Amino acid sequence: MFFHDGETVAAILAGGRIALPQLELRMLLGHATKLSRVQMITQSGRSLKNDEIQRLNDLCARRMAGEPIAYLIGEREFFGLSLHVDPAVLIPRPETELLVELAMRYLPKGGRVLDMGTGSGAIAVAIAHTRPDAVVTALDVSEAALAVARSNARDNNVTMRLLRSDWFSALNGDDRFDLIVSNPPYIVAGDAHLSEGDLRFEPVDALTDHADGLSALRTICRHAPAHLERHGWLLMEHGYDQAAAVRQLLIDQGFEEVQSWKDLAGIERVSGGKRPAT
Missing domain, CATH: 3.40.50.150 (Vaccinia Virus protein VP39)
Incomplete structure (x- = not known):
């Protein structure tokens, strides 16, 4: 368990608790919460729901096991x-x-x-x-x-x-x-x-x-x-x-x-x- 119920967007992005680059963490957080980059700024005090925390923790664990981030979020720019x-x-x-x-x-x-x-x-x-x-x-x-x-x-x-x-x-x-x-x-x-x-x-x-x-x-x-x-x-x-x-x-x-x-x-x-x- 990397993150816990009730944590805010800002607290999760503060870094230091998980060995992922900040950009990747931000991408996974956006995918788990359906928040855009702008929304993660304007709603930085928003607390994550239980299902969002579970999705985020699962995504982070899979990424740390080496699974490509493109597969995790389902998209790639080309x-x-x-x-x-x-x-x-x-x-x-x-x-x-x-x-x-x-x-x-x-x-x-x-x-x-x-x-x-x-x-x-x-x-x-x-x-x-x-x-x-x-x-x-x-x-x-x-x-x-x-x-x-x-x-x-x-x-x-x-x-x-x-x-x-x-x-x-x-x-x-x-x-x-x-x-x-x-x-x-x-x-x-x-x-x-x-x-x-x-x-x-x-x-x-x-x-x-x-x-x-x-x-x-x-x-x-x-x-x-x-x-x-x-x-x-x-x-x-x-x-x-x-x-x-x-x-x-x-x-x-x-x-x-x-x-x-x-x-x-x-x-x-x-x-x-x-x-x-x-």
Whole structure:
């Protein structure tokens, strides 16, 4: 028991009794009480009810056990949007915003874009929200993930087609796109990071291909040309040390202008190329 019945908002936020950063404690308190940041200031003398204290103590215990705060409060900001997340999907990360920024650069006006392995729908929703002229399709093999993506599309007032698909399997032969983007599972099987931090709680099949980390990327590179318009681009996020290997996969499939782009940490995070005209 960290906090007790009758304690005020101000007393809880005074700190010192629990080994959590002040920001995280404030987020958990807001979630437990349904108070906004402003309300926690204007109602600082408000005493918490019994059920609110119980929720807060439970949230704090789970956070101290390592559970991601995004799962605890059920949301995460991505590209300026508030997205629902739960353990069925990966937690959107800031470095993935690079993929959205590049999509804005290479997607023509009124263009058709395909997001493969959409998860929470973060990339597809961000593209559709930023470019309402775009025609967006998003795929995922997980029905639970598609349910999350569907709710995020609705909550952010965007329209997109959602399909359950094992990579390209649900697409018709004549489905063509001006841009294909993907943040596929790329962590190597057995990587120590899978048992550390937030990754312990995220869906393992969305993190690793259970192989060398490149199998999903190979599949996408191999089949993307059949679903890209001439001069259409393929852009893929990958691991910190995989850029050279992904560029070679693209070159082997005949892509042109193959290159990699660095995230804000200076890491080559996205690689891509253009389908030739012939």
